[in-house]
Amino acid sequence: MVQRKRGKYSNRVPLKEQLKKRLTNVLTPEELTLIPTGYQIIGDIMLLNLKPPLLHQQLLIANTILEILPSIKTVYLNTGGITGQFREPSVKYITGEKKSTARHVENHVIYEFDIEKIMFSKGNINERGKNLPKLVQPREIIVDMFAGIGYFSLPIAVHARPSHIYAIELNPTSYMFLEKNIQLNKVEGFIIPFQGNCMDIVPNLARDGIIADRIIMGILPAPKEYLPTALQLTQSGKKTILHYEGIAIRRDVEPLFQEVRDACDKAGRSPTLRAWRIIKNYGPFKYHAVLDCEIS
Numbered sequence: 001m002v003q004r005k006r007g008k009y010s011n012r013v014p015l016k017e018q019l020k021k022r023l024t025n026v027l028t029p030e031e032l033t034l035i036p037t038g039y040q041i042i043g044d045i046m047l048l049n050l051k052p053p054l055l056h057q058q059l060l061i062a063n064t065i066l067e068i069l070p071s072i073k074t075v076y077l078n079t080g081g082i083t084g085q086f087r088e089p090s091v092k093y094i095t096g097e098k099k100s101t102a103r104h105v106e107n108h109v110i111y112e113f114d115i116e117k118i119m120f121s122k123g124n125i126n127e128r129g130k131n132l133p134k135l136v137q138p139r140e141i142i143v144d145m146f147a148g149i150g151y152f153s154l155p156i157a158v159h160a161r162p163s164h165i166y167a168i169e170l171n172p173t174s175y176m177f178l179e180k181n182i183q184l185n186k187v188e189g190f191i192i193p194f195q196g197n198c199m200d201i202v203p204n205l206a207r208d209g210i211i212a213d214r215i216i217m218g219i220l221p222a223p224k225e226y227l228p229t230a231l232q233l234t235q236s237g238k239k240t241i242l243h244y245e246g247i248a249i250r251r252d253v254e255p256l257f258q259e260v261r262d263a264c265d266k267a268g269r270s271p272t273l274r275a276w277r278i279i280k281n282y283g284p285f286k287y288h289a290v291l292d293c294e295i296s
């Protein structure tokens with residue numbers, strides 16, 4: 001992921017300044033003040049954020065970006081948020097090579113996916129590639145209940161030494177890329193993918209005697225209704241770390257932990273909040289948070 005003033009292009013003039021220079025006599029002074037600062041680079045595709053008054057200039061701006069950054073082959077416009085059970089993005093092709101599949105490398109992990117159908121949050125970069133893999137102990141058995149294209153399973157398999165990761169994904173398109181990414185990263189021996197609803201697959205794993213050392217529930221909003229299913233992978237007297245994500249208002253994670261506590265009460269388990277982290281801002285007073293709950 002490349003951000004303004006950081007990463008691969010940090011030794012160059014910032015994109016915003018280069019755009020302003022090239023478009024000085026083309027855009028109005030008001031439009032120049034709105035030149036985008038927000039963008040995401042996924043492989044060789046750029047996802048551009050434009051303020052509404054600049055939308056009519058999107059083709060001009062996108063073509064100028066292609067001239068400035070030869071490594072970018074295609075420019076898309078971000079047109080909305082991430083929605084629905086499959087967490088699908090809202091993007092629109094603007095210019096460049098007509099393709100939507102990107103191969104993105106982040107923290108030495110290869111992610112291939114279709115940017116028109118699949119989200120890739122730049123705000124989750126540290127949790128995805130650094131924090132979570134560092135927490136994983138050798139030989140852990142992990143169940144990733146909302147695996148997507150392998151956002152968490154891949155970096156764990158690449159950077160940590162788990163025994164196995166059972167990676168469950170409902171969306172057939174994401175699942176196809178999950179399988180492909182497992183091969184691209186050569187982690188076939190570590191990740192066992194399942195296509196389907198984790199509500200159905202987790203009970204089957206539990207019936208097969210799988211007790212997890214770590215359960216990853218990486219989806220927003222907090223997947224509270226899936227907690228009883230997740231707890232089937234725990235056992236009284238054995239410790240399991242539950243990675244539980246949700247939105248914390250004013251950084252208060254207590255309501256999220258209460259959801260875990262309530263589910264544990266019903267399942268006869270005992271939860272302890274071992275750690276929590278803010279992943280990113282999610283709107284006024286809202287934060288995307290992750291809780292590491294120890295269940296025993």
Ligand SMILES: C[S@@+](CC[C@H](N)C(=O)[O-])C[C@H]1O[C@@H](n2cnc3c(N)ncnc32)[C@H](O)[C@@H]1O
Nearest residue numbers: 085086087124146148151169170171197198218
């Ligand atoms: C998009 S990921 C969340 C993002 C990720 N945590 C990250 O680091 O960016 C969530 C995935 O859960 C999948 N999903 C939603 N409901 C599911 C279910 N019941 N069982 C399995 N997968 C599910 C969605 O299709 C989606 O691919």
